Amino acid sequence: MSQTASTAERLTEIVQGNDVVLFMKGTPLFPQCGFSSRAVAILERLGVEYATVDVLQDMEIRQAIKAFSDWPTIPQLYVKGEFVGGSDIMMEMFEAGELEQLVTEAGVARA
Amino acid sequence: MAMAADDIATMIRAALPDAEVTITDLAGDGDHYAAHVVSAAFQGMSRVAQHKAVYAALGGRMGGALHALQLTTAVPISGV
Numbered sequence: 001m002s003q004t005a006s007t008a009e010r011l012t013e014i015v016q017g018n019d020v021v022l023f024m025k026g027t028p029l030f031p032q033c034g035f036s037s038r039a040v041a042i043l044e045r046l047g048v049e050y051a052t053v054d055v056l057q058d059m060e061i062r063q064a065i066k067a068f069s070d071w072p073t074i075p076q077l078y079v080k081g082e083f084v085g086g087s088d089i090m091m092e093m094f095e096a097g098e099l100e101q102l103v104t105e106a107g108v109a110r111a
Numbered sequence: 112m113a114m115a116a117d118d119i120a121t122m123i124r125a126a127l128p129d130a131e132v133t134i135t136d137l138a139g140d141g142d143h144y145a146a147h148v149v150s151a152a153f154q155g156m157s158r159v160a161q162h163k164a165v166y167a168a169l170g171g172r173m174g175g176a177l178h179a180l181q182l183t184t185a186v187p188i189s190g191v
Contacts, residue, residue, distance in 0.1 A: 072173040
């Protein structure tokens with residue numbers, strides 16, 4: 001159980017320590033899943049600086065991230081410590097201009 | 112492990128009786144779907160909450176039996 005708690009602490013540190021962070025399968029250059037690939041493409045189009053965490057490299061994080069925001073799938077986007085959504089929500093928000101608004105209001109650094 | 116499109120729609124409608132559910136089999140392989148769900152129950156809910164309501168309707172299959180479900184949600188245009 002302490003293992004789980006410490007993983008949650010690690011997740012909190014990651015989302016608090018990065019303005020924009022994407023939990024994904026693979027890396028931006030080599031995404032291992034279509035949904036993760038789409039999420040990266042959206043962030044690139046948005047032109048923000050972002051960090052990524054490859055959940056395939058860390059089984060504890062891969063499991064814990066689902067409970068962390070009560071969200072069953074990966075990728076997951078966090079801005080300023082807040083869960084934004086998965087790739088479908090990212091796409092809807094991007095197309096509606098809401099993602100641009102979110103990162104502008106959050107004062108996120110541009111790439 | 113895959114789910115039939117009808118099963119997905121049935122489970123969503125069981126939880127959201129007014130929902131208009133459109134399922135598209137993206138790859139024709141019975142494993143990659145897009146679902147568009149329109150329900151008055153989404154009124155006033157954030158996108159995250161709307162998606163969570165659909166995931167809840169699918170009873171934990173999302174991320175398991177259902178790997179690839181592209182999801183979009185909306186409230187009816189005519190309102191409630």
